[in-house]
Amino acid sequence: MSSQLPILQVIIPLISAPLCLIISRPKLVWLFTLIASTISFIISIILIHQVMQSGTIIYSLGDWEAPIGIEYRIDYLNAYLLLIVTGISSIILLSAHTSITAELSHNKYVLFYVLFLLCLSGMLGIIATGDAFNVFVFLEIASLSSYSLIALGKDRRALTAALRYLLVGTLGATFILIGIGLMYMMTGTLNMHDLSERLPNLSESRTLIIAFSFFTVGVCLKLALFPLHWWLPNAYAYAPSVVSAFLAATATKVAIYILLRFIFTVFGIEFSFSILPLQKILLALGLVGILTASTIAIYQNNVKQLFAYSSISQIAYIILALGMNNSTGLVAALLHLFNHALMKGALFLALSAVMYRVGSTQLTDFSGLGKSMPWTMAAIVIGGLSLIGIPLTVGFISKWYMLIASLENNLWPVTVLILLGSILTGIYVWRIVETAYFTTNKTGLNHIKEAPFSLLLPTWLLILANLYFGINPRFTITITKLTAQSLGAMP
Amino acid sequence: MLLNIYSLLSACFFVLMDAVDVAFTEAAVGVGVSTILLLSTLTITGSFEKNKRIKPILTFVIVIISGFLLIYGTLQMPPFGSSDAPIHQHVATYYIEESYTETGIPNIVTSVLANYRGYDTLGELFVIFAAGIGVITLLDVNTNIKNLSMFKNDLSKSLIQNHILRVISKMLIPFILLFALYVQFHGDFGPGGGFQGGVIFASAFILYTMLFGLKASQKLISQSWLEFFSALGVLLYTCIGMIPLFTGKSFLNYKVLAQDPLQGQHLGVLIVELGVGITVFSIILLIFIAFTKQVSIIGEGK
Numbered sequence: 001m002s003s004q005l006p007i008l009q010v011i012i013p014l015i016s017a018p019l020c021l022i023i024s025r026p027k028l029v030w031l032f033t034l035i036a037s038t039i040s041f042i043i044s045i046i047l048i049h050q051v052m053q054s055g056t057i058i059y060s061l062g063d064w065e066a067p068i069g070i071e072y073r074i075d076y077l078n079a080y081l082l083l084i085v086t087g088i089s090s091i092i093l094l095s096a097h098t099s100i101t102a103e104l105s106h107n108k109y110v111l112f113y114v115l116f117l118l119c120l121s122g123m124l125g126i127i128a129t130g131d132a133f134n135v136f137v138f139l140e141i142a143s144l145s146s147y148s149l150i151a152l153g154k155d156r157r158a159l160t161a162a163l164r165y166l167l168v169g170t171l172g173a174t175f176i177l178i179g180i181g182l183m184y185m186m187t188g189t190l191n192m193h194d195l196s197e198r199l200p201n202l203s204e205s206r207t208l209i210i211a212f213s214f215f216t217v218g219v220c221l222k223l224a225l226f227p228l229h230w231w232l233p234n235a236y237a238y239a240p241s242v243v244s245a246f247l248a249a250t251a252t253k254v255a256i257y258i259l260l261r262f263i264f265t266v267f268g269i270e271f272s273f274s275i276l277p278l279q280k281i282l283l284a285l286g287l288v289g290i291l292t293a294s295t296i297a298i299y300q301n302n303v304k305q306l307f308a309y310s311s312i313s314q315i316a317y318i319i320l321a322l323g324m325n326n327s328t329g330l331v332a333a334l335l336h337l338f339n340h341a342l343m344k345g346a347l348f349l350a351l352s353a354v355m356y357r358v359g360s361t362q363l364t365d366f367s368g369l370g371k372s373m374p375w376t377m378a379a380i381v382i383g384g385l386s387l388i389g390i391p392l393t394v395g396f397i398s399k400w401y402m403l404i405a406s407l408e409n410n411l412w413p414v415t416v417l418i419l420l421g422s423i424l425t426g427i428y429v430w431r432i433v434e435t436a437y438f439t440t441n442k443t444g445l446n447h448i449k450e451a452p453f454s455l456l457l458p459t460w461l462l463i464l465a466n467l468y469f470g471i472n473p474r475f476t477i478t479i480t481k482l483t484a485q486s487l488g489a490m491p
Numbered sequence: 492m493l494l495n496i497y498s499l500l501s502a503c504f505f506v507l508m509d510a511v512d513v514a515f516t517e518a519a520v521g522v523g524v525s526t527i528l529l530l531s532t533l534t535i536t537g538s539f540e541k542n543k544r545i546k547p548i549l550t551f552v553i554v555i556i557s558g559f560l561l562i563y564g565t566l567q568m569p570p571f572g573s574s575d576a577p578i579h580q581h582v583a584t585y586y587i588e589e590s591y592t593e594t595g596i597p598n599i600v601t602s603v604l605a606n607y608r609g610y611d612t613l614g615e616l617f618v619i620f621a622a623g624i625g626v627i628t629l630l631d632v633n634t635n636i637k638n639l640s641m642f643k644n645d646l647s648k649s650l651i652q653n654h655i656l657r658v659i660s661k662m663l664i665p666f667i668l669l670f671a672l673y674v675q676f677h678g679d680f681g682p683g684g685g686f687q688g689g690v691i692f693a694s695a696f697i698l699y700t701m702l703f704g705l706k707a708s709q710k711l712i713s714q715s716w717l718e719f720f721s722a723l724g725v726l727l728y729t730c731i732g733m734i735p736l737f738t739g740k741s742f743l744n745y746k747v748l749a750q751d752p753l754q755g756q757h758l759g760v761l762i763v764e765l766g767v768g769i770t771v772f773s774i775i776l777l778i779f780i781a782f783t784k785q786v787s788i789i790g791e792g793k
Contacts, residue, residue, distance in 0.1 A: 003739075004736050004741075004742070007736075007741070007742040008736075011729065011732075011733070011742065014617065014729065015726065015729045015730075015733075017617075017620070017725075018620065018721075018722035018723075018725045018726045018729075019722070019726070021624070021718060021719075021721070021722040022719060022722050022723075022726075059741065060741055061609070061610045061741055061742055061743055062606065062607070062609055062610070062741055062742065062743040062744045062745070063740060063741045063744045063746075064606075064607050067581070067582050068582060068585055068586075068607055069607050069608065069610075070608055070610045070611065108628060111624060111627070111628040112628075114624050115621070115624060115625065115628065118617065118620070118621045118624070121617075122617075122621075125614065131611075133608075133611060134610065134611055134614065137611050137614035137615060137618065138614055140614075140618045140621075141614060141617050141618050141621050144618060144621040144622050144625055145621045145624075145625065147625065148621075148624070148625030148628050148629060151625075151628075151629050152628065152629075159629075178561070182564065182565075182568075184578065185568055185569070185576075185577070185578060186568070186569075186577055187577050187581070188576075188577040188578040188579070188580055188581030188582055188583065189581050189582055190582075198577075205567055206563065206564055206566070206567045207564045207565065207567045207568050209564070210560055210561065210563065210564025210565075211564070213560065214557075214560075214561075
């Protein structure tokens with residue numbers, strides 16, 4: 001059975017979705033979803049071990065050899081991403097039952113879990129596959145379900161936010177499809193490995209350059225790279241808290257994975273970085289993104305929206321690290337994928353606890369929460385410190401690698417701007433801390449209690465992971481270095 | 492209306508490109524179902540846009556640029572229909588030469604769709620499933636099943652007086668259903684299959700609902716049954732795919748389903764297409780019912 005693991009990883013959450021619809025008992029469905037996601041998590045741990053021991057795993061679906069059929073090709077990069085997504089989703093699901101009881105009407109519980117499972121398996125499908133068109137199919141599953149998940153938010157503005165995301169997302173998907181279509185036209189194959197062998201011979205072709213541009217722009221829409229980010233803040237702010245936590249921690253990471261996979265594996269570094277000026281574009285957009293999004297975040301009055309802008313700036317950090325085009329930069333980007341998932345997962349989960357007790361995430365409602373919800377606020381503080389990049393947290397590790405990468409490239413201005421970005425992060429985190437600890441609640445709402453254990457547990461699991469991987473980053477650094485090597489970046 | 496014509500034209504276009512199966516789907520979904528959904532949306536929202544004073548110059552420029560880039564890029568593409576083009580050299584040749592002997596299915600499209608790239612099709616089915624679940628989640632249809640009898644169905648009210656339509660449709664519906672079944676099970680040999688079959692089957696029900704009202708059609712098949720069926724279809728597909736796992740073969744390897752590999756593949760494709768048909772049918776009908784209920788509720792509100 002162990003040879004079937006790559007497919008079981010995706011199929012188990014996928015088949016659980018219709019099963020949940022048939023079971024349709026909210027509590028049972030929650031347990032079922034949690035179990036499905038945890039099994040996927042365990043499989044991903046086994047897979048990463050298998051990859052470390054015996055190299056890339058190839059799994060042909062229906063026993064049709066690629067390129068005739070579709071294959072799953074698990075190497076370091078996929079295994080690493082699978083681990084992030086399943087791990088985060090399992091931890092977030094722990095809190096889901098409590099959180100959605102407060103935020104959704106009861107007839108939508110079951111449908112929520114069905115959509116959640118579809119979204120999860122869509123992402124896993126994108127990551128695991130070795131086929132370009134299969135990426136698109138699973139991207140559609142993940143996107144369609146995430147649009148509906150966002151629209152479930154209590155606030156009516158969630159609907160417009162979801163509609164905007166739907167329009168932008170569909171546009172992105174169309175661009176990606178055009179890109180894939182043109183690639184197929186030029187090579188006659190959809191298999192990524194096969195494409196990577198055939199594309200270098202065509203690097204002069206105009207059609208291929210257009211295919212690459214359309215594909216990249218489409219993915220950048222999905223990953224909310226500045227200036228294509230405008231759909232994200234409202235979508236994250238008005239979605240149900242669990243959904244914000246899940247999407248903020250995983251969805252953009254999956255989009256970055258697609259970008260990495262196509263830049264490095266399919267088109268090859270030479271085409272992406274030498275023939276096309278992608279490196280400079282990524283570097284510039286990354287820098288502008290960090291500074292602009294962090295500055296906008298400072299002026300937000302809704303904490304969810306604040307963290308949404310902070311997500312945009314953190315994504316820009318990853319893109320910036322990619323744009324440095326040396327192996328340290330790539331390691332930094334990969335580290336930050338993992339680390340940012342931990343931070344934002346923890347922060348948004350803490351916000352779901354605030355939402356559960358206070359019923360809003362406006363900054364003014366945070367006053368006095370330092371006293372009434374000490375554990376939740378402590379989680380936000382540690383998560384915030386990690387976001388800034390204070391030593392002993394994961395944020396420090398990835399920022400450190402970014403700094404080294406920029407110094408290796410002799411990009412002094414970039415180094416300074418990265419530090420400036422951290423200062424801006426410090427300012428917006430401080431605003432929350434100041435309100436929560438140093439202002440007293442004038443309305444006299446003394447009835448606010450600490451969040452229930454079921455919400456605190458997953459939050460603190462992620463916070464402890466933040467600290468653990470910040471103090472002992474051996475696992476993440478080993479795996480990211482191996483990944484960077486397998487992607488063919490310079491040693 | 493223009494969208495409708497556009498769909499019909501693109502269906503014809505697909506026929507010209509020798510993609511009969513795609514044309515079939517486009518004709519059923521694009522021309523039929525989506526027009527009805529669009530019309531019911533218009534009934535809910537009203538037919539005039541609010542005047543907005545935004546001049547979309549930037550949008551226009553971006554559209555022009557991307558359009559120009561596309562044309563620029565496609566100028567160098569291999570000429571249409573040329574046999575030297577890369578797409579006719581690589582995988583496609585293999586499918587054309589080998590698919591009949593390997594899978595025993597005369598229709599190459601079906602063999603690629605359900606067999607070689609069966610996993611993509613499973614994905615597509617889940618896309619449809621996700622879309623349907625999304626619609627019923629957002630349109631909140633579950634709450635008012637009980638109260639439904641109080642609502643008069645606006646859409647059908649105007650049609651009830653129309654005796655000619657009613658009589659002719661009543662005569663047509665059995666044939667539509669029969670045709671849907673033919674398309675469903677004949678996918679191995681000619682154009683057709685689960686997607687088209689499911690849509691056509693659903694369109695018979697849609698016609699019935701439009702003429703005789705939501706209440707009558709709910710008596711025929713209720714909302715919760717439709718939800719059950721939509722899950723059943725995808726489960727059927729996935730479970731068939733999972734059987735080979737227990738014999739050590741890969742997911743979606745139909746050869747193990749019978750003694751003779753060819754027989755097994757035949758059986759596999761047949762069941763898989765049935766799963767597709769069931770899910771597509773119930774999701775299309777679910778979406779239609781969700782929309783119609785909205786129309787009835789709004790109608791009541793007025």
